[in-house]
Amino acid sequence: MNKKILAFLKKSRKKQLTELCQILKIPSISSSSLHWKSIKDCAEAVQKSFIQIGLKKSIIFKTSGHPIVYAESMQDPQRPTLLFYGHYDVQPVDPLSLWKNDPFEPTVRKGEIYARGAVDDKGQFFIHLKSVEAYLSTHSSLPVNVKFLIEGEEEIGSPHLENFIQRNQGLLSCNTVVISDTAMFKKGLPTLCYGLRGLIYFQIDIEGPRSDLHSGIFGGAVPNPAETLVRLLASLKNSKGRITIPDFYRNVKTLTPIEKKEFRRLPFQNKQFERETGIHKTVGEQGYSTLERLWARPTLEINGLSSGFTGEGSKTVLPAKAMAKVSMRLVPDQDYQKIGKLFEKHLKKLCPDTVKIKIMNLHGGNPWITDLNHHALAAAAQALEQGFGKKPVFVREGGSIPVVAIFERIMNLPVVLMGFGAPDEQAHAPNEKLNLQHFYNGILSSAYFLEKMILSQTETSRY
């Protein structure tokens, strides 16, 4: 690569970090109505960043929810176009007491920057912004055309993104979508992700008596909604860790022998996983390894429980209500809408008529998988090898990035998932962080990627 770019990247490090901190300071929590002003401020700050690095065209699109920031550099229509997708919204921060620094006062400790959004996803989309800046600051043009699509509702399920993409296919047309919103398999080990799980998320409300009752006077004869809830939830998995919803596994693809072999080759230690998560031992569906359980098998988790008296001490109450948040992770070729219907039907059938049940579908998205031989993946692999000095590994992830499936379904676009997080990144948890070496090597890899893409392709192949 051109020495001017390398020199520019080297001397810009401090400035790159300072500018990232400006964005990280904005509490753009998308799920809370208290933060709508911050969401707007953050969208404007992101647009300002695009203008500062020299992108001629940038737009803030209003939606019925939070705004979408778009920017582009389309200097040569003959060249391939990359679309970088990211999101400027972040998860809530509670419990705040577990944070070592204010989640919106970015703080560097031991080569990591700690802040809500550091890795998910402000720090990651910023990497590509900075590689484009390096080109535009040292050259008259970019090796490829670039577009940026940075939304503000990823953490609440991107409710307006699909409609936006649907209506703006011309504006968003490109050859490959690049998303950096995942983690590397191991610190310092560049990683390409070729598969993601889908999601369907529910809230279940059970109602028993009209109001909380005295558990002595009424206990034993009045249906306790908390009891119904725990019975329903407990019945959803059997003793082998299999989900008991009829037809749940019908469309689950089995792993290929090559994938199984690749999984086994990864530097993964069950003991280390246990140590890192602070658990005594791993659990899960019988007959599968931990990575298979995390990446290639569907699962069902209780995300939240609430009922009755939860304060200090005791209160002899028979609660009027009980609530659970429950979500299922899905794998190819499960369809989140079909699974959602199976779930609702199953629960309603199981629920006794002594209580009322309300099942709310909060959000969902399909699983996704791409061809391991796609040329854009090859270009990304080469770029990462040069940026990090190591051959990348190919992995799947257990989480969901609904937008990946949307791009595939609506625009038939290949997606490269080039993540720069780390296994201990604490996304969605207190003390979220981004490794600074990943940040800087990420910018370098992104710069190589811009070059590799012009060499590797002229047209999009179906994958």
Next chain:
Amino acid sequence: MNKKILAFLKKSRKKQLTELCQILKIPSISSSSLHWKSIKDCAEAVQKSFIQIGLKKSIIFKTSGHPIVYAESMQDPQRPTLLFYGHYDVQPVDPLSLWKNDPFEPTVRKGEIYARGAVDDKGQFFIHLKSVEAYLSTHSSLPVNVKFLIEGEEEIGSPHLENFIQRNQGLLSCNTVVISDTAMFKKGLPTLCYGLRGLIYFQIDIEGPRSDLHSGIFGGAVPNPAETLVRLLASLKNSKGRITIPDFYRNVKTLTPIEKKEFRRLPFQNKQFERETGIHKTVGEQGYSTLERLWARPTLEINGLSSGFTGEGSKTVLPAKAMAKVSMRLVPDQDYQKIGKLFEKHLKKLCPDTVKIKIMNLHGGNPWITDLNHHALAAAAQALEQGFGKKPVFVREGGSIPVVAIFERIMNLPVVLMGFGAPDEQAHAPNEKLNLQHFYNGILSSAYFLEKMILSQTETSRY
């Protein structure tokens, strides 16, 4: 009964009510430090009442909490002695806006007196005070010796009473304890309660991973403490509503045919119970009626649940912790300490070693039952029949009155629970009330009781 007494009671009605109102006006809320002065005032007012009716000995005992008022008339040591227990403290009054009159400005509407403490318990212990007054105003002596123990901390769990009784067994020695702090089964239907359930209350904490984790990235391989909790809780009852803890039912006394028959005879409607609690239908242990389930069968209730994300919307979190409050209502001859140990042992055995479990015993007390053939109960039944003009019913209650078990355990004393409340009395709620017919018939019944006791016994039999 002596006509002088009947005439005295008849002419004193207005004065009895006025004097009750003096006590009801004092806001003796025991849980609030703002009301300590009122508590003291109330204790003094109660002592004054004892002096006024002619009791020669009365003492206010200081405790580390609120004072205990004691008074007695021990004219003839050869005669049996009754100890009346009651409490002059009351529940808080919020929400104040729901009261139709100031809770401390007693108001009569449609034959009911409305005030905080009207039924729980000022109005009820006052009943016995007024029957003693009737005797002492018309005769030189009482048919039996009487003692009054009126405490000021019942609504906060009587923290100093047990110690007081322990230290003052000589002073408190008697043949029978009488407590009027319960409700009649139906308005106008005199009621004797001969059994109460016991209680053992736990908090269960389950710990999984060190911190909340992303349910996509970790779901399927990390033990979810909420899942373990619901599995444990769901397993505690079988499909027939039976508690599955080994040996749990070992000491449960079965209902006698007489009791079963008495329960069936009570004016109880399942439909009305369902309407009043706002439930679709009653539930419970197979093979038992609703009253049997509420009064004579042990039960286990979930009083509270909490884990993970419980706010609005969705958060894809795999929680680090899950908590439940669980209590068991116990019946004769279950022992709350033994049941507590069985519960802990069972849960610890069931809990998989993939998570940590912590079980905290928050409080407990033994069930209580008295022999239906006890002479004091027989005397009370006759007295109530004469006071109300109706044969009393014999009931149990599902809740606990810890002091009952204390008197039995420490002093080996029989207790007569002669309640004058009503099912709609609103104790602990806004618009607490006492039916005036219950009040006056109660005083009459109490006067008859004093006579019946001398006829019915000369010594205490073990029950």
